[in-house]
Amino acid sequence: MNILNRKKGFTLVELIIYVGVAAGVMVIIVTISLNVIVSNRSLQVRQEVYAGSRAFMEQFQQYIRASDNVGGSTVFDSNPGKLVLDYPNLAQDVVFDTYTKTVDVGGKSADITKLRFTYGNEDSVDLTTDRVDLTNFVITDLTRASEADNLLLEFTLEAVNPTGDVNYDADLSFRTAISIRR
């Protein structure tokens, strides 16, 4: 009984229960953290697609409305389209078009289509990031008779996701129309 009296540690059973509980708690914490990290990244991917689209639509709106005319080399009714605008007081055109780029995402490479904007003879500016693939960009001319040009624009954008992880999937399809204000 003397030995038992001196005992101040855990019994084996207590130890097992303790380790078990600790492991359970750790698993829950790690799972939650992982979920938060993944969903955060997935949110970022979505934001990149949506917020990016909102930004370049502002650009389309501003330049189409202010232009004099839709240029003859505009590509209508096919994907990818190309929009050429005769812009006031500008010798060259304002151009919205696309180009293909190979990007690395998650250790894998992918060919994506990017939207870009060119103002006169200035350098082109990308309107979509390397994480966004413009899979559909079609311009339709809905101008009636000799009225101000009215353009129907249709877009589909997808998050670049060569690894196929569903968490990083995001896509957006939308359409709108813009007419020249003259």
Next chain:
Amino acid sequence: MKIYKCKKGASIIEVIVAVGIFAFISTGIVGLYLSGYSSSLRDKEKFIADMYLMEGFEAVKSIKDYGYAGLTDGTHGLSDSSGYWQFSGSSDTYGELTRSVEVESVQRGTDCAIVSSGGEVDDSSKKVTVTVSWNLEASQDLEYSDTAYFHNWRSPESCGEVENTSLAIDVSGVGLTGGSKKVEGIVLTNSSESDLVIDKITVTWSGSALIQKVKIENENFWRKNGTASPSGEQSSGTELDGVDYTILPSESVEVKELEFDEKMQGVNFTVRFTMSDGSYKGVSFST
């Protein structure tokens, strides 16, 4: 029994409290990212709906540009199947979105402002409301709606008569007389077929000079010691409510004197004539 006495484990209450706090915190964290997720889905829907709504207004503009008569009252859908925008049916859809365009007549009150009822129908204006509603993955039924007024600018119907449109002001002959203290030569012409009444004149100039008199043709419109208000010499920008001066139809009259207490060479002036209906017209010149 000594073993039991040494034991200092947690009581059941403590365990429950601990588990409760843990559950509360983890619920918060999980809830946080779930709400972020669904708000990003709503962002997507709202953006698509926003673009579809804008398309609606642009389509209505296109229809109006082709012919104002195309804006017929009623609830319409839109169609681009003929290669241009047309009203078709009472709504149209894109994916989960439904859009309708409501065109209403506009009424204007006696002051020409838009009123909801009791006014006269303005045939040159239409109130257009585009509504986009949807029920997508992240939301309950949602609806976006916006209103704009469309006008027949090519041949607008006039509303009311505004006097300032009848007044032409010519300052090409402006000069100084009376030891450079008087400005002369502002010619006012009434281009309408009815009388035009000058009610008030506001003269603004650079510098600290004071105005003493305004004379149209041979009548004192305002004098510092006259009956018209305000009384006394006045500084720049004061509204002079003088003796109403009537310009007959097609008549031209000259503001013969704007008299000051100092020489007024090289001074910038702005003169504003307010008519009896409250409308006004201004002119700027320098001496």
